[in-house]
Amino acid sequence: MSQTTPLPLIAVDIGNSRIKLGEFPTRTADGGLPQPTRTLQLSTPTWEPVEIALWLAPQKPKDFQWLCGSVNQVAADKMRAWLADEAGSGDVRFLENDQLPVAVNVENRNAVGIDRLLAAVAANRLRPPDCPAVVIDVGTAITVDVVSREGVFCGGAILPGVEMSAKALHEYTDRLPQSKMSELGEPPPALGTSTDEAITSGLYWGAVGAIRALIQQLNQDMPVPPLAILTGGTARRVADLLEVPARYEEHLILSGIALTAAKLA
Template identity: 45%
Template sequence: MQLQSLVAVDIGNSRVKFGRFDRDDAARAGLPEPAETLAIPYTESRGEFDVATLADWLSEFVAPATPIAIGSVSKPATEALVQFLAEFDDGAWNNVRQLAGSDFAIENRTQQPDRVGIDRLAAAVAACAIRRAETPAIVIDFGTAITVDLVSADGAFVGGAILPGVGTSAEALHARTDALPAVHVPLEGKSPPAVGTDTSSAIHAGLYWGAVGAVRELIARQRDGLVAAPQVFVTGSTSPDMARLLGAPDYTVRYLPNLVLAGLALAAG
């Protein structure tokens, strides 16, 4: 595979993630890996992020006129980024392309192909690049929403399941109750005890292990419809520790933090 030097941009509902992919003229097995990455969370205003941090990163790590490929599920953030790039440093980084579903080399068998999130398609394309031939794949992305998507044995995007992300659930509990506190529930690092000894730790336990249980059940139900055991790929705001909790005797689980960025780079390159 030949990969053009480019910046892939994954615009989600909670943050914008950038990855610089360098040209590689040699044959490459597996996924392209970004040489540099940057993740910027949104401010309290949806779609707004710290452009000063982005300006510093571009100036240090990205050559002017490098192609920038955007995959987005947030229109406000996309508009803000495109405007920033057009104005920053006299437009030196405004070689910008917004990817659409038709840019991804994967058959989409859902009933509404044009409604499938770009991030889901990108992750599926990346999974197809590394799955074993004729083997189905299940792709899990932990973010504002958690998605559990199925790629068929012949390499088509079949569809999947969407449920609230852990952070989203924590915010809903705080907003919809009178006494429950706002709790940050990290999915990285050591898993929490299943028995919380105060309100905050009880919420942490419930949301963390609830997410593990929900995803494990969705994998099992999707697995029931398959002839061969799937390969499972995990990405998003989580860690290898969470990925290990999702494993089972008849399928393997791999944690790939840059799966969506790699899929965007494959679609754009």
């Protein structure tokens, strides 16, 4: 009697600014971190189902299993409704925090953003045995989280991303302009000779300095130096500025979803 071959996976990371999708093969390889064979990035506020349909073509949503992690309820509801129409009774799941294969030591597991826990799932595949990890996600918000040497998510710190900080500077002052800076790109000069340049410098180097300081403070409470893992849109550039060994993983959260799918299978 033949067994039905599992469908390939579409992992969906629904964030506050972006939605990221990645296709993973039917079976997740043991040992390394699974990587998507193709990806799609959408704007959370403006995405349309046709963008996903064109990316999948000629295949259809029902040709895949879907596993979604979301921190944006409005976008998740829209995705859920579209998949209900297009995938029908197919394999579509939206993850809850208690379904993830990672131990947690925080006050309230269910209050933690699922993206942070999915990053911890992936970090546990990357870190050496008996080595803790610090996971830095540079997004709408910047999170700096600890995974212990035993593989336990221990919490961390959350601070505003540069676009959020730029908006606050403009809205809470009378004369400061709205900075066009939306992410951590190429390092600007620290000395700004105009208001715009000064804001860009403060936003950029303030964020990098905060990440550095948090890593240093967290290191003090660890028995051995941690592996620093960065993810997020422009985190690759930040990795070179942290003055600690750091590894960049572009699709860390999507990989965490793929690892979770393998555990749930």
